[in-house]
Amino acid sequence: MSANPAALLARARELARGTLPLAVAGALAAAPNELRAAAAESTSRPEQEILAQAVAAVEAHRGAIGTAFEGSVLEIFDRKLRPAARPAGGATDLDSLTLVDDAAIELEIALGRLVRKTTDEIDAEQLAGVGARLGELAVGKPLEGTANPLGPETALEALKRACDAVPDPGPVRMALVNSLQPHVALALRKLYTELNDMLVAEGVLPRIRHQVQRPAQGPGGARAASPGVASSGAVPSSVPGAGAGAPRLPGMPAGMTLSQAMSLKDLMPGATGSPIDVRAIVAALMEGPATSRRYGARMLANPEGSLYARAMMLPAPEALLAQLSQLQSVAVADAAGGPGDLAAVVAHLTRGREHPLEQLTGELVAVVFDFVLHDRDLPDAVKAELARLQIAAFKAALLDRTFFAKRTHPLRELLTAIAEAGADPAIDAGPDSRFVTCLRTIVDEVLAGFAEDLAVFVAARDRLAALVAGLREESEREVAPLAAELADQEHGEALRARAGMEVAKRITTGAPVFVQRFLTDTWTYVLADAERHGRAGDEGWDARLALVDDLLWSVEAKQAADVPRLTAMLPKLVPALNRGMNAVDMPAGGQRAFLDELMQAHKGLLQAARSKQPLPPPAAAPRPPPPSDTIAAPELAVGAQPVLERGAVVEFADADPPVRAKLTWISPKQTVYLFTARGAAARHVSSPDLSAALREGRARLVAGSGAVIDRALAAVVGDPRI
Numbered sequence: 001m002s003a004n005p006a007a008l009l010a011r012a013r014e015l016a017r018g019t020l021p022l023a024v025a026g027a028l029a030a031a032p033n034e035l036r037a038a039a040a041e042s043t044s045r046p047e048q049e050i051l052a053q054a055v056a057a058v059e060a061h062r063g064a065i066g067t068a069f070e071g072s073v074l075e076i077f078d079r080k081l082r083p084a085a086r087p088a089g090g091a092t093d094l095d096s097l098t099l100v101d102d103a104a105i106e107l108e109i110a111l112g113r114l115v116r117k118t119t120d121e122i123d124a125e126q127l128a129g130v131g132a133r134l135g136e137l138a139v140g141k142p143l144e145g146t147a148n149p150l151g152p153e154t155a156l157e158a159l160k161r162a163c164d165a166v167p168d169p170g171p172v173r174m175a176l177v178n179s180l181q182p183h184v185a186l187a188l189r190k191l192y193t194e195l196n197d198m199l200v201a202e203g204v205l206p207r208i209r210h211q212v213q214r215p216a217q218g219p220g221g222a223r224a225a226s227p228g229v230a231s232s233g234a235v236p237s238s239v240p241g242a243g244a245g246a247p248r249l250p251g252m253p254a255g256m257t258l259s260q261a262m263s264l265k266d267l268m269p270g271a272t273g274s275p276i277d278v279r280a281i282v283a284a285l286m287e288g289p290a291t292s293r294r295y296g297a298r299m300l301a302n303p304e305g306s307l308y309a310r311a312m313m314l315p316a317p318e319a320l321l322a323q324l325s326q327l328q329s330v331a332v333a334d335a336a337g338g339p340g341d342l343a344a345v346v347a348h349l350t351r352g353r354e355h356p357l358e359q360l361t362g363e364l365v366a367v368v369f370d371f372v373l374h375d376r377d378l379p380d381a382v383k384a385e386l387a388r389l390q391i392a393a394f395k396a397a398l399l400d401r402t403f404f405a406k407r408t409h410p411l412r413e414l415l416t417a418i419a420e421a422g423a424d425p426a427i428d429a430g431p432d433s434r435f436v437t438c439l440r441t442i443v444d445e446v447l448a449g450f451a452e453d454l455a456v457f458v459a460a461r462d463r464l465a466a467l468v469a470g471l472r473e474e475s476e477r478e479v480a481p482l483a484a485e486l487a488d489q490e491h492g493e494a495l496r497a498r499a500g501m502e503v504a505k506r507i508t509t510g511a512p513v514f515v516q517r518f519l520t521d522t523w524t525y526v527l528a529d530a531e532r533h534g535r536a537g538d539e540g541w542d543a544r545l546a547l548v549d550d551l552l553w554s555v556e557a558k559q560a561a562d563v564p565r566l567t568a569m570l571p572k573l574v575p576a577l578n579r580g581m582n583a584v585d586m587p588a589g590g591q592r593a594f595l596d597e598l599m600q601a602h603k604g605l606l607q608a609a610r611s612k613q614p615l616p617p618p619a620a621a622p623r624p625p626p627p628s629d630t631i632a633a634p635e636l637a638v639g640a641q642p643v644l645e646r647g648a649v650v651e652f653a654d655a656d657p658p659v660r661a662k663l664t665w666i667s668p669k670q671t672v673y674l675f676t677a678r679g680a681a682a683r684h685v686s687s688p689d690l691s692a693a694l695r696e697g698r699a700r701l702v703a704g705s706g707a708v709i710d711r712a713l714a715a716v717v718g719d720p721r722i
Contacts, residue, residue: 005137008202012134013077015195016150021070023187024159027180028066031058034179054175057166065162065176072158080149081138111160111174114181118152121185124408126192127151132208133199145402150191155184316398320358323349324395331388331447342366342390357401364404365394371712372419377660377702379429381436382422385443386415392450399452404713410457414446416709417461421468425649425677426475426662438467476664479682483665483674486684490667492528499527506548512555514597519548522590526580539579547576555601558609570602644690649702650675652683652693660702 032055039051058065119127128142130150135143146153159180163173200206327345346362369390373383389411396411397403403412418439422429429435442460450456503519523544530541537543550573554566574595581591648663652675661675661683674684685693693699 008199008204009081009134009137011198012137012150012195013074015198016073016077016191017070019191019194020073020155020158020184020187021066023183023190024069024162024180025066027183028058028062030183031055031176031179035175038179050171050175053168053172054179057168057172058176058179061166064165068165069158069162072161073154076154076158077149080143080147080154081134111156111177114177115152115156118156118181118185118188120407121182122152122188122192126189126196128408129196129199129205129208130192133196133204136205137199150188150195152185152188155188156181159184316358316395320349321395321398324391324398325451327391328395328447328450331391342369342394345391346394358398361397361401362394365390365397368404368709368712369393372415372709375419375423377423378419379422381431381433382418382429382439385436385439386418388443388447389415392447395450396454396457400454407710410454410461412709414457414461414464417464417468419709421464421471423649424468424472424662425660426664427468427471428678430678435467435471439464442467475676479664479674479676482682482684486665486672486674487667490669490671492532493671494669495528495531496524498531499524502527502545503548506552508552510556511552512601514594515551515555515601518594519551522581522584522586522594523548525584529580529583538576539583543576544580547573547580551577555598555605558605560609563606563609566602566606574598644673644701650694650699651702652699654698 035051035055035058039048039055042048042051127148128144131144131148132142134149135141135147138149143149145151148154156177159177160173163176163180166173166176343363343366346359346366350356350359350362369387372378373387375383378386393403393411393415396409400409403409406412421427421435421439427435442463446456446460500520503524507516507519527541527544529535530539530544535541550569554569554573558566577595577598578591581594644663644666646663646666649660650663651658651660659677659680661677661680663673664676664682665674666672667674671687672684673687673690674682676682690699694701
């Protein structure tokens, strides 16, 4: 390093001080308008009232909120870097532990959701880099999750503290936090980029290696027992705010509900009062009904900041890991898939184990994979490869119990990428396809190489990404000529629409029907041809548009004084009309019919003018309305437009069985949508036709299968935000 650690930490602190408070100050200035807009969109009267109170609160306390936020960010940063803030064994000051009422618990839960939302909006590599580099400077190891002094938890906790200064009810304060959160997320992205660049330039961990952090070994080489696994701490036996009839389990103090226990952040061994026995609680969850077991799933899906935070550090038994490694090696040669019923394997391997957490972990892995392997959007060949990864996933979840809580866990990202590619209609995922053959090789390498190092999953994810990118590029190249042809047609239609508007401006109600038809049906193409091919001079846009005026004047009733002008015009007008018709390949018969009718009209006009006899008014059609220069995009209902982006999957019911196709290309003006599907011809659908098909149920949007892991966890845990 070019500077000492203390100096670099001080620079990091000042960088945060110069970035985050400035962002919050800007957010506070914009908050009143944003809150008013949210209130206007809301249909809930209580929500509107809360947002209105939030507007008044931010206008009255803007300065105090900004000052409190800056102070809180710096205080939390300093506290997390102090050795006392990272006690060995996880001990903490019991005086800071306070049980509060249900409303306060709800606020804590809401804050946790905002932390997860913010984390999802941040580049995972940048966040991991900040935690690793600050940890290297402070303690010589990464600081992750709540320990990261500049993590999302720090920023959101500081934001909550700042808003707590507002003398309004909790929902109003949370409305403020919600309003400011997007601005904080943007500021964190900027801060992480600048901070990582600065620290890398100073030589702090230029390259970061992903690895599972295993618990330290105790005397004699045995792994140290994890604090908080048995009697991990104590709380006063009298607990305020315990809801009547709320679920309770063995191992919890009298009067405490499970929801309250799971909201506790830290516990101190040796304190007076009734201890919380985490082992007994987990055992009761495993033996209880499904509704109770769901709490255990939530524990694993969101362990940070809960009673079970230290239980997450429980080391996996070496004997169990060894058995899983043996099964993992068998899966390398098992081309038929994974271990079959993973739930049965979990039950066999965890029977009689000292702690029920292994069984809970394995069962959750089994349920998630069962959800994935029954997803009808995934081809069987892809499911077979996913099934082979079940044992590796079980082992990974034991080694790193935040597996279910982190969407950015490398194995979760790998599983998600496999599912997303397998469900892509544009990728051939047949048993002998290049995709499945390469995927099988990638899975083989994961199973053969995964011991404890998460870098195996990172490398596999990157190899899969390169494979999928290549396959998608090939698919797009195949339809590129058709897309170019459709784009050219759309451009021509847009030019014709413009030409139609110009022609419509000039047509009078007295113009003969055959002339009106010629101008709208043929000459609009002639004008579009001039613009499309950049023609100039007598064949340019202006010259051909001037011919419209000349043609319309030539068929109007004439006086004797008009005859010289008409006779002089016709030798130039007719050849020019001929050149225009030839430019757009108008059939010869159609050209002759139009010119013959035009000649008869001119002959009659000249005779009438010379004899001074008025002609009967020509048959005229109503003046056509000017054509629109815009084309409606597809809509689910009249007046409503769906959000269709490239990559969307639509199932068309006009085939048996229905065909799922991927939206590969959208024309520049969004008038044409091009869909591709493996084993089927590409189809292009106009905007109105797609709109009608979606509205009438002849086509439907298909939810993305890439997030199948997230959907599985949400279904198991009972919270779609997990």
